[in-house]
Amino acid sequence: MSYSDKVIDHYNNPRNVGSMDKSSADVGTGLVGAPECGDVMKLQIKVNRETNVIEEAKFKTFGCGSAIASSSLATEWVKGKTVDEALTIKNMDIVKELSLPPVKIHCSVLAEDAIRAAIGDWKKKQESAKPVTSAVAQ
């Protein structure tokens, strides 16, 4: 299969590779696996507590070139967006931007899932960090 120039560019020069401290209160981590082919993507965001803006994003991906490119692109796109804005990113946007062929659509789905999982994790952290107003035994 031949790849689009954009996929090749992201593959050769992936943006925002790396990891942030999972335990930090400002960091949300999404670790998702693709049931289709067994690939794994980790995407992390660091959110400004005041503005809800994603200031930093990092990824690591075990997957095909299209999966690497999708996650690399996803980190570029979420940076500078608020958490709510980032949630509007759809896998089909990624498909379009990278000109992914039909067999590679699930790789972009993985990237969308990773964004959602990272934001979900961050949100959960914010809720549990909220001051407890009523003492409910759990």
Next chain:
Amino acid sequence: MSTDVRIPQELGVTKHATPQGVKLPIYMDNHATTRMDPRVLEEMLPYFMEKFGNSASRNHSFGWAAEEGVETARERIAKLIGATAKEIIFTSGATESDNLAIKGVAEMYREKGNHIITAVTEHKAVLDTCKRLEKYGYRVTYLPVQKDGLIDLDDLKRAMDDKTILVTIMAANNEIGVLQPIAEIGKLCHERGVIFHTDAVQAIGKVPIDVIKQNIDLASITGHKIYGPKGVGALYVRRKNPRVQISPGIDGGGHERGMRSGTLNVPGIVGLGKACAIASEEMTREAVQLGGLRDRLRDRIMSRLDETYINGSMEHRLPGNLNISFAYVEGESLLMGINDIAVSSGSACTSATLEPSYVLKALGTGDDLAHSSIRFGIGRFNTAAEVDYVADRVIETVERLRELSPLYEMAKEGINLKDVKWAGE
């Protein structure tokens, strides 16, 4: 020697000056197909224009010239495998040879029984043929393989019953290059009066095949894996001790003793014959050379990368084959990183069905390692300089992709990947 010019970019690719004597791209996928040997092409060329006759034309010199080319080829193929010329039937390739052998025996011996034995690591040309026969009421046993890729002869013995008419087990596997104990399988079959077919596509011309010594009744051969042309193959059909009969797959003018009708592909057959003649002459020496290059590739890669695993037996293996899994690195992304080198992967991402290699799964290789596998097929035209270049490119790409791999990071942190529950599952 290669000089590296690093792009000043975080985890970017390394730009290389190509080492001397290496021309890119490098072809190292010789189990998929091979480049034609120039000596083969030379032998074929007259049969397109000057000697264009139909080998079945008995009444003029055009036909005789073509027939002579075909009969020389028949003898050359027979010689390579210890058969006689009359036992060679020409086909369009090994897919057809496998179909003809299996379906031909199934139909011819239906009165005698309806049970066929094969193995799970066979080529699809064999497996799908067996599956079709199951629809027609045949019973098929798919033998498992051991961790090294070899079948267990005791399993084979146990599987045989009085309805077994055919055992079909490949001589060499196309993914992992593992050589099955053909002679022993043949012996077991002959002791029980069962016909033995072997898909010898990958083995012919690479390791010795002798139909008498190895008790082979039917053997599939193809031109394009032995530096010959595509679209031409042969089936060896034993004529005595025992005489094996097959029903024709293609009816028509009664060519090839009625077993395979159709005007012969004369230039292709001449090429296949020449490819076999070269193999007869050079196989012994070439096997040593390819084995040396293969071991060089393995040693260079494995001395510098940890957590790399060889798939299949190293002892019972084609000299030019190496199949390695690079843990934590997905195969298709690895292929992309070495895109000036032609090899292939058992990764799910490279297959249309998103299933990892069924051959590797049959060895008990986990999905993760099947996903990380690369098949190197070293052939006649590969050089030591190419092997070194390939090894170096693989090493640096694996290292780069491991830095990109969440699995590698987790493994380094001591997390057992088998225990992780993925979101989205």
